[in-house]
Amino acid sequence: MNSIYEKIRQQINRVVKDAFETCAKNQTLPAVELPEIIVEVPRERGFGDFSTNVVMQAARQLRMPPRKAAEMLIQAMDLKDTYIERVECAGPGFINFYLNRYWLYDALKLIQEKQEHYGELDMGRNVRVNVEFVSANPTGPLHMGNARGGALGDCIANVLKKAGYDVTREFYINDTGNQIEKFGLSLEARYLQQLLGEDQVPFPEDGYHGEDIIEHAKAYIAQHGDSLLKETPEKRREILVQYALPINIERIRKMLSDYGIEYDVWFSEKTLHDNGEVADTIQFLKDNGYTVEKDGALWLSGEKLGLEKDEVLVRNNGVPTYLAADIAYHRNKFVKRGFDWCINLWGADHHGHVARMKAAMAPFGVSADRLHVVLFQLVHLYRNGEIVRMSKRTGKSISLEDLLEEVGRDAARFFFNLKTSGSHLDFDLDLAVSQSNENPVYYVQYAHARICSLIRKLKEEEGITLKDVAEIDLTLLTKDEELDLIRKLAEYPEEIALSAKTLEPSRLTRYVMDVAAHFHSFYNACRVKGEEEPLMMARLMLVDSTRIVIKNVLDLISIHAPEKM
């Protein structure tokens, strides 16, 4: 068993179904097909611990007022061997379940039993999922979009893993094509400028203007001198790209690693061209009638795939487009490597690409729902209440490196995971570094440190450590603050399930803030140290369980859980 909620849902499900069968047998209710029984937690505590609206859903088929049907059901319920203490009908026809406290005590036992494995589910058993994220152009430093995409993608991967999926994290390296062409031209111009003087060599209008390009040129000259002057421009660019690209990729890898992200696969786009998979994919589409020829180019047929318009696959100069490579890439993921499910994280400015990418999988027998694109909105940085576009130091747009330098990894990961991916994100730099009650990062970390401190003190000053669960009387936990905290901790597996289902890990960030809030309330209302041994031990178990959950969530969002602050 992984979740008390799951257990309770099963109990309620069984109780309702059995009661319904009894009623059908007595003919107090018509024997109809019941809809799925949805069990939820009512907003108001007074409406019980759990409730279901099943008779309202079924009111039409039952041909009876919901309240009346509910009453019949409740009368027929057998509550033996359940947590359910009593059942009431309320409102327009809700059935409210009031539970005894043992479900909460069992929830605590479950946490202690599972420890860091608490919250793990088997939702994704045998499902292999590929999560591809960041995939930044290796032509320069990582920007805010990469930072948000990185935080989201990594967290989604963590959550899916926790939910039992077989997860592969992947970075797609755009190491060929137009961007690289531009990269080469920029490097070449900077190289020549260094050797021949800036005025002697024009810099390409749409080139990469960053300082890093000049640094690459200087570094290359320092190591290899002016030997490229005598090469052909093509050869020169090739050598410069071969020199600078691995450095950039390594920098990206290092930067993301500092950010807490480690990939399983670094996938090179170039290999798809070199080994013929792009050509083969285009040929396959052509052979199966998914293409049209027009204006000297080869187009993906929009009509054939249900798209609004055709898209170029091969330009009239014979060079395949990014789309062609991307189709080959996804075909590689699904068909060649056999992933059941692929998740891509893209900036919202790429939303136009989603429909064609999904549609383009159909020819390969891959249904659109196996490709899931998570679009995330742009990030706006604020300082002193004003929007910040440029780095003070470099005058360029703010890089991930700048951000980590200014606010640190914990704050960055926390704030990028605080809002749902679909909403625009305003990142307040002042708030992220402020050591105050306004900063939610500290709020959560402080709760963890407080717990660790408490546990440490008990051990060091009193020699007290947590006893075996079997020897602890949890029924001594009766105060609202205690029970509310346990209730919150019991929700954790539900949060994992919902985060995995919706691919919205930001709810975990909000959840852990909630856990911290309940802990702080508990802490102010109840003492641990100095209480009589049995109560102290029960509370210590609650506190330690809280520690386990907070640590668990902070690990998922890749934020440090300090033991002291």
Next chain:
RNA sequence: GUGCCAGUAGCUCAGCUGGAUAGAGCAACGGACUUCUAAUCCGUCGGUCGGGGGUUCGAAUCCUCUCUGGCACGCCA
């Protein structure tokens, strides 16, 4: 012009597979440290859920129209 996303408290946002009296944090105001960390807690204030219409027992949630903001509509990626 067409499409996608968003519009909820002064601010930043949850809630959106229809459910009971729409939530949280911050800000504002008033309280709580002899006792395990006050980076904390408790309380008060705060809403025509952008607007109109519709669907039904019930709508912030679904449909439709409309207004506002962002983005996309390339032989760029």
